[in-house]
Amino acid sequence: MQFSNILRIKSFFISYNNIIKMLKIYRNLIQYKDLLLILTWREISVRYRQTTIGIAWAIIQPLSLMLVFSFIFTYLMPTKVSGYPKMIFFYAALVPWTFFSTAINYAIPCLVNQYNLITKIYFPREILPISQIIVAFVDFLLASILFVFFMFFYNISLTWYVLWFFPLFIQLILFTVAMSLMLSSLNVFYRDVNVASGFVMRLWFFMTPIFYSIDALSIKIKLLLFLNPLTFIIENMRRCLIEGRGVIVWQFLIVSVILLIYFFASIVYFKKIERKFADVI
Amino acid sequence: MITLNDIWKQYKLNNITHRSIREDVVNLFKHKPISNQPDGTFWALKGINFSVKKGQCLGLYGPNGSGKSTILKIIGNITSPTRGTLQINGRIAPMIQQGAGFHLDLTGRENIYVNASILGMTIKQIRKNIDAIIEFSGLDKDMIDVAVKKYSTGMYVRLAFSVAVHTEADIFLIDEILAVGDEDFKKKCMNQILHLKKSGRTLIVVTHNMDQMEAVSDRIIYINKGVIQ
Numbered sequence: 169m170q171f172s173n174i175l176r177i178k179s180f181f182i183s184y185n186n187i188i189k190m191l192k193i194y195r196n197l198i199q200y201k202d203l204l205l206i207l208t209w210r211e212i213s214v215r216y217r218q219t220t221i222g223i224a225w226a227i228i229q230p231l232s233l234m235l236v237f238s239f240i241f242t243y244l245m246p247t248k249v250s251g252y253p254k255m256i257f258f259y260a261a262l263v264p265w266t267f268f269s270t271a272i273n274y275a276i277p278c279l280v281n282q283y284n285l286i287t288k289i290y291f292p293r294e295i296l297p298i299s300q301i302i303v304a305f306v307d308f309l310l311a312s313i314l315f316v317f318f319m320f321f322y323n324i325s326l327t328w329y330v331l332w333f334f335p336l337f338i339q340l341i342l343f344t345v346a347m348s349l350m351l352s353s354l355n356v357f358y359r360d361v362n363v364a365s366g367f368v369m370r371l372w373f374f375m376t377p378i379f380y381s382i383d384a385l386s387i388k389i390k391l392l393l394f395l396n397p398l399t400f401i402i403e404n405m406r407r408c409l410i411e412g413r414g415v416i417v418w419q420f421l422i423v424s425v426i427l428l429i430y431f432f433a434s435i436v437y438f439k440k441i442e443r444k445f446a447d448v449i
Numbered sequence: 450m451i452t453l454n455d456i457w458k459q460y461k462l463n464n465i466t467h468r469s470i471r472e473d474v475v476n477l478f479k480h481k482p483i484s485n486q487p488d489g490t491f492w493a494l495k496g497i498n499f500s501v502k503k504g505q506c507l508g509l510y511g512p513n514g515s516g517k518s519t520i521l522k523i524i525g526n527i528t529s530p531t532r533g534t535l536q537i538n539g540r541i542a543p544m545i546q547q548g549a550g551f552h553l554d555l556t557g558r559e560n561i562y563v564n565a566s567i568l569g570m571t572i573k574q575i576r577k578n579i580d581a582i583i584e585f586s587g588l589d590k591d592m593i594d595v596a597v598k599k600y601s602t603g604m605y606v607r608l609a610f611s612v613a614v615h616t617e618a619d620i621f622l623i624d625e626i627l628a629v630g631d632e633d634f635k636k637k638c639m640n641q642i643l644h645l646k647k648s649g650r651t652l653i654v655v656t657h658n659m660d661q662m663e664a665v666s667d668r669i670i671y672i673n674k675g676v677i678q
Contacts, residue, residue, distance in 0.1 A: 206566040210552060210559075217554050285550055289543050289567055290526040446528045447460060 189439040190432065196292040203291060208299040211274075212306060226307035227314055229270075230262040237379045250381050252410055256318045260406040261378040263311045264337075268344055268398065269369050271304035275348035276355050276365050279445065286445050293442045294435075297348040301341075315409075324410050332408040332415045340401050342427045346434035353438050356449050372396070377403045397427060450503040450651050451524060451620065456533035458494040458519055458675075493519045494530070495675040503539075503619075506652040508666030510659070516675040517655045521622045524653065539619030539651065542568055551609065553598035557588060560597055561612055568616045578615045585611040585641070587634070607634055614641045620651045639664065 197204065216222040238254045241247045250257050275297040279286060282296055319326075355361040376398045382390055393399045400423050407413040494516045501507045509517040522528045523535065525543040550567045551560045561582055565575045583593050586608045597605060623642070642665055646652055656662050662669060671678040 202571045203566045203569075205572070206562055207550075210550075210555065210563050213559070214552050214554050282550075285567065287522075287527065289549050290541070291567065291569075443529050446522065 186432075186436045189436050193292070193294055193435050193439065196294070197298070200292055200295055204295050204299055204302075207295060208302045211299060211303045215303070223307075223310060226310040230259060230266045230311050231314065233262050233266075234258045241379070249379065250383075253322050256315075256322050256324065256410055257381075257406070258379055259315060259318055260410050261376075261402050263308065263315055264340055264402050264405055265373065265376060265378055265398070266311060267304050267308035268340065269373070270307055271301045271344045272347055272351065272369065273365065274300035274304060275352045277352075277362050279352045279356050280359070280362070280449060283449055286449055293353075293445060294349060294438060297352045298345065301344055301348055304344075319410070325412065327412040329408040329412055329414045333405055335420070336401050336405050336408070336415070339397075339424060339427055340405075342431045343397050343401070346427070346431045349434045349438040353441055353445070356445050357441075372398075375399075377406075381406075397423060450501055450505075450538055451653075452500040452536045453497050453520075453524075454534045454536075456494055456497040456520075456523060456530045456535060457492065458516075458523065458528070459531040460491045460493055462491050493675050494523075496533075497672075497675075497677060499670060499677070501651055501653065503651055504646070504649045505668070506646050506654060506666045508662040508669040509653065509655045509672060510657075510662060510669050511672035511678075515672045517672055518624060519675075520672075521624055521653065521655060524620075525622055537620070540569060540617070541620045541622065542613065542616040542618035543622045544613040544616075544624065551597060551605070554596055556596055557586075557593040557600070557608055558583075560608070564609065564612045565616065568613065569618065570616060574617055578617075582611050582615045585615070585637070603631065603634075610634075610638060614638070614645065618650070620653070621645060622653050624655045625657070 212223075216225070219225065221228075234255060237258045241249055241254060278296045278300050279293065285291075285296075286293065318324075351361055351365070375393065375396055377393065382393055382399065382403055385393070400419065404415045404420075408415060497516075497520060499507070509520060511517055519528075521543070523530050524537065525541055527543070550563045552563065555563065558579070561579060562572070562575055565578075565582075566572070570578070586604075588604060588608060592600070592604065597608075600608070621642075639661070642652065642654075646665065652665065654662060654665055
């Protein structure tokens with residue numbers, strides 16, 4: 169497959185065909201919802217079968233990172249990260265980050281791993297990465313329960329701004345789905361994606377305000393960090409959850425528009441090249 | 450019901466990875482130059498025309514690498530033809546691979562759900578059919594709730610086959626599936642396939658066993674090197 173083919177994006181957004189593709193992915197999900205349900209269930213039960221602590225693994229990852237960062241910034245290099253207790257400050261960002269990175273890590277190899285299915289049976293291919301995202305979402309829900317506990321423990325007072333969390337979470341899902349569709353399908357053609365993903369995700373982790381806040385940074389650095397959509401999403405999630413601050417509406421709208429365009433493009437792209445999976449994989 | 454109009458299928462051999470092509474041309478790979486074109490491409494199908502009516506059974510016969518499986522893949526919507534058009538009316542059950550989606554850590558019962566849903570059944574339909582599936586497979590009541598990795602090859606294959614034949618579909622694509630199990634089970638499979646045919650399902654069968662093929666097929670097409678002979 170020619171690289172230029174993959175990059176051909178011309179007339180992506182206006183064409184009638186592409187809107188049909190959008191609707192088709194939605195209709196497919198409704199029509200194949202049982203398959204999606206069963207594949208998701210399979211992933212979850214296979215992942216935690218024969219593990220002794222089972223689904224508790226979902227919480228251990230963000231929790232251990234939280235403890236390590238708290239240790240580092242309390243004892244090794246004492247820093248005042250923010251006005252809030254370090255533990256909950258880190259955890260509030262680690263939970264959405266873990267959702268994103270787990271979803272991407274599960275999704276990237278999922279098409280290639282299911283080589284046997286893809287070359288033998290037709291079903292809408294997007295079901296595979298989407299079921300991986302749902303698995304990550306279940307992990308996210310479990311980790312969130314612990315977050316609620318932390319909220320009480322640290323006596324964080326709730327404000328109405330907490331409701332901003334939900335539109336921000338929708339943004340996070342749009343971005344996660346778009347990235348997963350894009351990267352998992354690219355991985356079918358270039359296995360480099362899977363090889364690079366581990367280390368790119370680690371870099372990405374540091375470029376996202378998880379153990380720091382962008383508040384005190386200069387505008388130049390802020391703008392640079394805002395090239396990463398997760399900066400906006402995760403920083404604002406933390407602000408509305410524990411700091412009782414709202415989201416600036418015009419910023420939210422701009423990010424939403426960019427994410428919607430990206431989401432749309434990734435679906436059109438995925439539907440376009442999914443026909444070639446069976447021949448190339 | 451199924452109509453193929455002048456179907457051509459070209460594979461590129463210089464892809465970075467080409468597992469599915471390797472599978473199609475594995476035998477050619479050893480003896481002859483693979484590519485039949487100077488530009489490194491390979492025509493797996495060269496102008497295939499046929500149609501199958503509802504309730505008919507078509508057999509495809511030919512040596513390895515002749516394009517039989519590629520035809521099934523095109524009918525099953527797994528890959529698209531390079532040229533040509535096809536019309537299909539009805540739901541397809543691709544029995545091209547048995548036990549698609551089977552996971553060794555899951556129990557037999559759980560794998561029935563996974564496999565049947567991949568074959569296009571809804572959870573409701575699976576619930577309705579699960580007893581029939583288990584019974585047909587001939588597995589013990591206590592074996593069905595044991596992880597599939599503890600199964601013998603025969604048990605695994607029998608379970609997979611019985612899910613496939615209980616799929617609610619109009620068109621069945623059957624690739625070398627009759628070579629499974631012991632004699633008793635083979636006979637049972639044969640009967641089930643004849644039963645499917647009698648109940649008005651359309652079948653397309655690929656096998657190297659001429660006796661079986663003649664027993665089920667109304668019509669047999671010979672294919673060699675991507676051309677109907």
